[in-house]
Amino acid sequence: MTATPADLLTRALDAPGEPPLRPLPPVVAELLRSLSAPPRLAAHLRAVHDVAVDLVDWVRDRYPDLAVDRDAVLFGAATHDVGKVRHPEELAGPGSAHEAAGRDLLLSRGFRPALARFAATHADWDNPAVTIEDLLVSTADKVWKDKRVAGLEDRVVRALADATRREPWEEYLALDDLLTRIGAAAAPRLAFQAAFPVHI
Template sequence: MTSTPSDPLPRALEAAGEPPLRPLPPVVAELLRSLGAPARLAAHLRAVHDVAVELVEWVGGRYPDLAVDRDAVLFGAATHDVGKTVHPEELSGPGSAHEAAGRDLLLEHGFAPGLARFAATHASWDGPGVGVEDLLVSTADKVWKDKRVPDLEDRLVRALAAAAGREPWEEYLALDDVLTRLGEDAAHRLAFQASFPVDR
């Protein structure tokens, strides 16, 4: 799909933001362009992806022996709501139809099931087979707007404590510090997202 000068999607994908937001992985940006994704969705995915980058860097520094697929987490954060291109009403209202639709959309576009899964699991962190990568994507999808979800954080803390061989309370304090810091920029990320239209 080609863009017009008034098309806000390229700006959502490329504008710096305040504070600056990292660009989405090129393969994701190209997918969103090809789908004619709403600019609001692209802006949201950039905000969540940006937070995910911070989280995986923190995890890599604090838990060097924990095997985390960094690229999978970043892809998952960058595509977790891609199903809202199929269900655009869920951009401005509640709904979970975008979850399975997003996974199916990614599979149809040739992405591996291990990457496509995040579109379906980002809102179901208490399900079976959920790993630390899924928990990091889900956490990024909450803390980008400074939302704290105790059950999700407890599950992530348990996984991190087990990997590190430390007490859960130690890992809770460490995670709380990083999530509090990330939450401090939530107003800027929310403003960036809100500056783009919901409709195509």
């Protein structure tokens, strides 16, 4: 028997994955169900959210005096590409139309602008107005598949060094070690995402 789109979406949201992937926040899983999101999108958001948990918890443990909104980072990671519901062609190819579309979609569903913004800012880390939360979402969106972006990582290092008054090289070494460990587990995450279709 062929799986229905709803079955595939449920599997993308609930299957344990290997290594096991944490579930999305319930409000996000419900949003994706209500939108009949493509299963590939749900799998991608889950993988990025899972990495974001590791990133934000590492920052909270290593930098206890740095104010970071953990819930905002996790929501941002879980919804950063939600605009691809409106632009599914960007699931399989390049494009940025999903960014503003995602922010607008979240706003139309009653989410606060402070949370909806991540859909629009996750590819805009050069903007001087981005926060540490924006940078962590952007980093999770890259390193989940073991992609390293020097300019983005430089921004994170500067934010961490400014917060701690430690030398940037110290913060770079610590961040590099974390991202290397996260990136080493990219293959199973990529396989999990690839197991779900872009279109039904």
